[in-house]
Amino acid sequence: MSRHIDLAVIGAGPAGARAALEAAHRGLSVTLLDEQPKPGGQVWRAKSAAILDAPPTPETEAGNRLRQSVQDSRVTHLGEARVWQIERAEDGWKLHVLRDGRSSPLRARALVIATGAREFVQPVPGWSTPGVLGLAGATALFKQDLALPGQRTIVSGTGPLVFFVAAEIRRLGGAVAAVITPNSRGDWLRVLPGMLQRPDLLARGVSWVADLMLAGVPIHWRHAVSAVDGGSAVEAVSFRKLGADWTPTGEARRMSADSLCLGNGLIPTVEAAQLAGVELEHCPELGGWVPRHGEDGTTGVPGLFLCGDGAGIRGAAAAEIHGRLAGLSAAQHLGADTRAERARLHPGYVRAARFGMAMTALSTPRAGLAQLTTEDTIVCRCESLTRAAIAAEIAGGANSTNAVKSGLRAGMGACGGKFCQTAVARMIAKAEGRAESDVPPPTARPPLRPVPVAALAGDFDYFDLPIPRPAPL
Template sequence: MIQNTDVAVIGAGPAGANAALAAASHGFSVTLIDEQPAAGGQVWRAKSTAILDAPATLETVAGNRLRKEIDDSLVNHIGAARVWQIERGGEGSTLYVLRQGRSEVLHARALIIATGAREFVQPVPGWTTPGVLGLAGATALFKQEMALPGKRTIVSGTGPLVFFVATEIRRLGGEVAAVITPNSRGDWLRCLPAMLSHADLLLRGGRWIADLILAGIPICWRHAVTRVEGETQVAGVEFRKLTADWSPTGPARRIDGDSLCIGNGLIPATEAAQLAGLGLEYSLGLGGWVPCEAADGGTHLTDVFLCGDGTGIRGAAAAELHGRLAGLSAAQHLGADTSAERDRLRAPFDRAARFGMAMTSLSIPRAGLTRLTTEETIVCRCESLSRTDIAAEITSGARSTNAVKSGLRAGMGPCGGKFCQTTVARMIAEAEGRAEADVPPPTPRPPLRPVPVAALAGDFSYSDLPIPKPAPL
């Protein structure tokens, strides 16, 4: 069945949901599509029905307010659905959507892509051991289920998320063994001028760190986990001090724990934008490769718009405002006059983006980070490929991520390269003596997400197939 809408929005996080509301406020039909059943994205993820009576957090309050706005609007929200293909042609875009085991088709006059970001974890020996979670994955566990990763958790990583995760574990009754971060106190102090643009967020982050210090939780500044111990379950970690370029140095130290939350920042999710026909450019300050974007979420494709962390990691506050700008730009494209509204949003967006990019700068990788990945470390989890396997493929002549993907299937597994492609690109850059900006990600191909063959086949009966009779002998 083919459906039509004025505006289709992919992603119902802070950016996508606000883009949908802004476009709908001008009378256009808007269809909002998201993989989660309820709107809110990763930041404002809805609670499970089993814990609705739990005390509300700031994220819960913001998410509930957003979900009510959508319910009270004319936005058609389609949850638990996956966009797996985008086609351009004629007037607008055609989306292929997997929903309830069936593939549906949606045609939109304007398309807004708000696919957010994915987490990056620098592979270290043992990082695939059960009991290891990404920092972002841990926050989803807290917000949706109020569940803990373990009884005694080590928290490691860059930026503010490491302190948020550690504080949430304590709030939920868990034990934090230690916080281990490559950042130094000096790194944080250098961000202070930009952080003053959002004093409320700065104060909140200060409270997280103060809570940990007052509780006596060790904070190991300028350190990183170098090995995860345990066969079938995390038993502890080894960690070492880092040099200024984040190379491990000095003797390894050890700490016990039954779980590890680890992360090295966020990377924009660009596959949908690429599939829609947009090119990429490299911006270290925005998290790496980002789609080419014009002002207010516009692109060189006049009916395609972008917003949120998928265009660069600027944080939730900026994503919310960026979504409104993109939604208003789409409405302008369809005939509404939204110039005055967009003018009012630009200064607040710039302030929020300044704060968010300061936080992103704490996760900008340094040269020594790749040295945490030893030769035997698994890099591609789906295909069980080690650093040695990938290095051999590069040595044999694979000088692009596409070439490594073709030769070893790295990035062709269920995750679609989300865990390995950044590491592969950095390995190529290092081996070739090139900048990471010279090694683009592989070309995305449909399906963007796994699709059952039955959904592609559609409704038919095998008895109706025109099978010819056997030829006479």
Template sequence: MNAPEVVVVGAGPAGIGAALEAARAGASVVVLDEYPGTGGQYYRQPAPGLEASSDSPLIEHAPDGLARIREAQATGVEFCQDVLVWGAFPDGSLTILAAGKADVIKPLKVIIATGGYERAVAFPGWTLPGVITAGAAQALVKGQGILPGRRILMAGTGPLQMAVAAQVVQAGGQVIGVLEANPFGHLLRSGPRFWGQWARLQEGYRYWRTLRSKGVPLTFGRTVVRAIGTPTLSRVVTAGLDADWRPIPGTEAEVDVDTLCLGFGLVPNTKLARLMGCDLVHDPCRGGLVPVLTDGMETSRPGVFVAGEAAGVAGAKAAEYQGRIAGINAARQMGKVTSTETEGRLQAARRHLGKELCFARALNEVFAVKPGILDLVTDETVICRCEEIAWGRLRRERSEWATTLDAVRSVTRAGFGLCQGTICEPLAAELLARETAKPVADLGSYHIRPPLKPITVGALADLSACLPPPPKRMDH
């Protein structure tokens, strides 16, 4: 692949916004995304051949996304799907995998818009087939028109729960209930923080009305504490929670289900930023580990920008504005446009972004995961799914010298599996922080190495044709 001036990694709202602004300024821009469809989770387009009515969950937000994609294409942006960015190196080059072949590109600017992934909450049985995330259920419904199960229970916290439940029932699925971990009083007291967010409140009301019309109960202050089944999920145990989300003895109840959808918020996907040597800081209100950024969305690594959920969990609208800011500033640095030409668009994006970040902070604080939920983890509860390592082993093998998260990883192999710690890293950090009475930030993070995701040995071998020859040996 010929190296463009700007490479955007991720084709969601942030990536599209960044690509549009950089290309509008005259830069050559390529957007790389590892998934088949453009738009990310928020603008996910239905699979080819799927027909949907105007009120179908299959096309929610999809028309807006398609319009933005076409606008970007009209400015010259090239979207490349099914392309995995799996490595980054000190000279600024990126290694990619496309159609089974590895390649190396070296753009002038890199804009990371890799989004986020769902936060794992562990409890006995959470690894059973049939236990999935709310985002996975949403992807199935919106992208493929496939129901995640026959008898579905939603459990977690935050508005995504209601949104996904409404989309599932609109698609013909049976949702037997939605469990919100926060008590109703907590949400009621937090109401004034969302004053003025009428469009979002109206959207939430629409979801609630859809669920009510289908007889789906919404229960507050309750969650799933155990999943049961052999070999797949057949029932769950739910329990009431106190203010810190610790289960209240005597409130347990069993429910027959074949699918449990969990939604406890998002974690920024910072792996590529970490691999590129960007400085990071731990900010619980933005989802955990986030890159240190300038007002222009540039990292500590010159020429590398981060936008969207990868910069901190703030929602799709904030992601798009962050992407636009990153795209404009990348173009400015290359001399494509002057500050005078772009100042109006930049100030408008910053103004809108400020409002979105205020809303996001309120939302993240109101629906923050409480520490008592960790009480659900027993010594037998698996933390690292890939390597099948339980909490008891992590706790026992934590020696005096293994005081950082990466050292514990080396001792136990937790995080060495196929997902490279995507699922277990935040969970292990929170558990170890509680065990050692240390702040999560003091434990550090997993050391990230390429490849970021599994690739074949054959693809690695292909790289030899892409790399420059080694320097000749000097005879003395």
């Protein structure tokens, strides 16, 4: 893989793939890298071969169009490729890519990062029980395998994803025991002006809720899951009513179920941008910490461009246009004149982003949500660290996410902190009376993603080392 190209794009979702296509259309050599085998990302994930004949959905149709466009273009797509290190080079960028068990470099004059988002789940007692899935993880099951999380599922979380997941479970023949959401009907009414930017998507969301109501599925507005019961599998879920700031109130109610889909919104995946040298800023309206960037994907780092949910949660429609803008900006950097095309795309991007940010607003956390995490609740699943252990570390002087990571290894497991660092940062802010904007994420370090030592060793073989004879006594 060691070669020089004009543009490398990390992430083949709606944003990254569109960025690659725009640049390739202007005669540039472009390589598109993604950990999934096929383009589409999480939102337009490709179906497995076993279900290709299944009835299409809007997501699969959009993904198929994107995949066909990439296949018909000059873009070189490398699936099942993991970028684990990003370095500046004299002539642009050097990426270290793990593929087929080997790590090799890829050099590019410019770089687009479109790493998408990850899901935040507020830790509650029992949330690591087998049978508990993230809302986003559940959508991956639906789109790729048409698989159900269980036979009787409770769906809980914020924003539109909770209703999409519940509707998909029913469409695939599963039973939804209940929908539990911290949002109130009033929350939805407040974001209605932004939703009117996309009446087609608004109508689709209304159809999900209507289907659930007609089927008699109970919807518990302004409630949240407070505990999961079960040993080797989910047996029941407890939930509580929430106050205006999402503080749990009243007695817990219990409902039997064999699975739970749980999520509290999306967070931009910013580690690759951090490693590449982009500064972060805290923007709650975009999902939290985001890399500094322009609406056309430009950054303060020459030759580096950002797009999609990794630059702020604005939704798939905005991500696709943002990707085109970033690809055009990269092409401009490499010598093409794309100013007119970017100006033409900009109004559509603004409209789509307004809708997406209205949806993001529904998942903006409120202070009381953290009270769902009890003292003995596991917060860092990789290291089995409880809230009490982390709180003790903070009380002992660990006043940054880097300090907690250093002292307890929180964030040093296989997930790289993706499941715990947001909760840890909020614990620090709460304990010290600081704003969340004063507690940034940990410093990004390579490897960005897990990489086997054997891949780093390359062709090295221990047994080929010359072993000197023992020294004489």
